[in-house]
Amino acid sequence: xxxxxxxxxxxxxxxxxxxxxxxxxxxxxxxxxxxxxxxxxxxxxxxxxxxxxxxxxxxxxxxxxxxxxxxxxxxxxxxxxxxx
Amino acid sequence: xxxxxxxxxxxxxxxxxxxxxxxxxxxxxxxxxxxxxxxxxxxxxxxxxxxxxxxxxxxxxxxxxxxxxxxxxxxxxxxxxxxxxxxxxxxxxxxxxxxxxxxxxxxxxxxxxxxxxxxxxxxxxxxxxxxxxxxxxxxxxxxxxxxxxxxxxxxxxxxxxxxxxxxxxxxxxxxxxxxxxxxxxxxxxxxxxxxxxxxxxxxxxxxxxxxxxxxxxxxxxxxxxxxxxxxxxxxxxxxxxxxxxxxxxxxxxxxxxxxxxxxxxxxxxxxxxxxxxxxxxxxxxxxxxxxxxxxxxxxxxxxxxxxxxxxxxxxxxxxxxxxxxxxxxxxxxxxxxxxxxxxxxxxxxxxxxxxxxxxxxxxxxxxxxxxxxxxxxxxxxxxxxxxxxxxxxxxxxxxxxx
Numbered sequence: 001x002x003x004x005x006x007x008x009x010x011x012x013x014x015x016x017x018x019x020x021x022x023x024x025x026x027x028x029x030x031x032x033x034x035x036x037x038x039x040x041x042x043x044x045x046x047x048x049x050x051x052x053x054x055x056x057x058x059x060x061x062x063x064x065x066x067x068x069x070x071x072x073x074x075x076x077x078x079x080x081x082x083x084x
Numbered sequence: 085x086x087x088x089x090x091x092x093x094x095x096x097x098x099x100x101x102x103x104x105x106x107x108x109x110x111x112x113x114x115x116x117x118x119x120x121x122x123x124x125x126x127x128x129x130x131x132x133x134x135x136x137x138x139x140x141x142x143x144x145x146x147x148x149x150x151x152x153x154x155x156x157x158x159x160x161x162x163x164x165x166x167x168x169x170x171x172x173x174x175x176x177x178x179x180x181x182x183x184x185x186x187x188x189x190x191x192x193x194x195x196x197x198x199x200x201x202x203x204x205x206x207x208x209x210x211x212x213x214x215x216x217x218x219x220x221x222x223x224x225x226x227x228x229x230x231x232x233x234x235x236x237x238x239x240x241x242x243x244x245x246x247x248x249x250x251x252x253x254x255x256x257x258x259x260x261x262x263x264x265x266x267x268x269x270x271x272x273x274x275x276x277x278x279x280x281x282x283x284x285x286x287x288x289x290x291x292x293x294x295x296x297x298x299x300x301x302x303x304x305x306x307x308x309x310x311x312x313x314x315x316x317x318x319x320x321x322x323x324x325x326x327x328x329x330x331x332x333x334x335x336x337x338x339x340x341x342x343x344x345x346x347x348x349x350x351x352x353x354x355x356x357x358x359x360x361x362x363x364x365x366x367x368x369x370x371x372x373x374x375x376x377x378x379x380x381x382x383x384x385x386x387x388x389x390x391x392x393x394x395x396x397x398x399x400x401x402x403x404x405x406x407x408x409x410x411x412x413x414x415x416x417x418x419x420x421x422x423x424x425x426x427x428x429x430x431x432x433x434x435x436x437x438x439x440x441x442x443x444x445x446x447x448x449x450x451x452x453x454x455x456x457x458x459x460x461x462x463x464x465x466x467x468x469x470x471x472x473x474x475x476x477x478x479x480x481x482x483x484x485x486x
Contacts, residue, residue: 036437036438036443037438038437038438038441038442038443039438039443041216041235042216044235045216045235045236045237048234048247048250049246052250053250054211054232054234054247054250054251054252055234056232056233056234057226057227057233057234057235058227058232058233
């Protein structure tokens with residue numbers, strides 16, 4: 001699976017949750033977007049539902065930007081494809 | 085750069101609270117389970133989790149005083165290093181018997197009970213699934229666990245089912261919920277969660293911190309009330325609420341449970357509870373069993389205050405429970421509300437995001453069996469007056485009745 005569609009879907013989920021209007025860039029640092037720690041974990045739940053996967057909370061340590069989040073999601077999806 | 089630079093947002097948030105910081109309350113005196121003195125004024129204590137009002141119970145105070153005189157002020161170390169006192173053993177046996185479990189382990193705080201159990205119960209390759217509104221001690225505990233951690237939507241068994249179905253087929257799974265959630269006072273839908281636990285071959289831990297001594301015919305908590313005790317593998321709880329002291333525990337029938345005493349770092353590497361605390365908690369457990377009227381009075385008081393606040397037009401977080409939380413539109417209103425209540429002699433808790441779920445602002449009250457109906461009526465009138473002044477509710481059509 002290519003990273004692009006995943007990145008676009010992740011960006012949409014982030015944009016929906018950011019208090020200020022407008023599209024969010026892939027380079028945007030998530031903690032600077034006005035999401036508190038609980039909102040970031042709620043974003044992870046939405047990501048899990050969007051992609052039907054398990055996103056372990058400790059992997060948030062790898063995530064600064066929206067692109068980082070997309071990369072972790074892509075990695076989990078690829079791992080799952082390899083495993084099945 | 086200042087070492088505490090990372091706390092700058094917190095410093096900025098507190099800057100507006102210089103004159104009165106609701107998170108730095110200093111009581112001049114505590115007079116009883118329901119009365120204190122704050123800023124020179126008498127206040128009604130309506131936010132202390134002192135559910136059964138046992139903090140000044142004569143039996144508990146005398147037991148603590150006798151232990152203090154007889155065994156000294158502290159154990160000065162952990163049970164691994166300094167050994168177990170008779171009181172520790174006895175309290176663990178009494179707790180296990182009360183909860184109908186084979187074993188119990190006592191921790192130095194309730195926070196450490198969750199930290200200890202959640203960091204030690206499961207291993208690498210296992211899974212923990214927690215309710216999204218879990219207490220900070222659960223979040224901190226699972227961070228110390230080598231297992232994979234995921235959340236499900238608060239009190240939503242369908243969402244839990246979806247997330248359990250997504251887990252890989254390998255590894256054990258531990259589901260973690262609370263009996264009564266500390267911010268809104270709502271209860272876990274435990275029968276549905278227990279059914280999912282069975283269906284998925286998972287284990288279930290219930291934190292009864294706010295429900296021990298409060299729910300169930302015998303006070304064993306939500307699991308007893310919901311008829312789900314057989315499905316609960318681990319009961320966690322605290323001594324700092326209904327039992328009026330400090331400390332925590334976990335009780336279980338699990339084979340090998342005793343191994344945790346040598347694996348659970350928040351148990352092993354901290355000083356054990358002092359004899360006086362162990363003695364007062366043991367006495368409080370006896371009182372809880374011997375005086376079920378305390379629980380009945382607590383729930384009567386909860387219903388009473390709930391009805392008064394609903395009648396005044398407040399939006400409450402949940403059905404009648406010892407925790408009653410009023411939703412307030414924003415942090416500024418919540419802080420003003422809290423300050424006016426203190427000025428008029430009512431002490432409750434202010435709860436703001438991210439300590440609250442879904443960004444809501446709350447004025448959180450907790451009722452005690454020790455409250456007299458007249459105290460609760462007066463508090464409800466004051467809360468309704470301030471709520472009307474701040475536009476949280478309309479002016480009462482008539483006085484809030486008892």
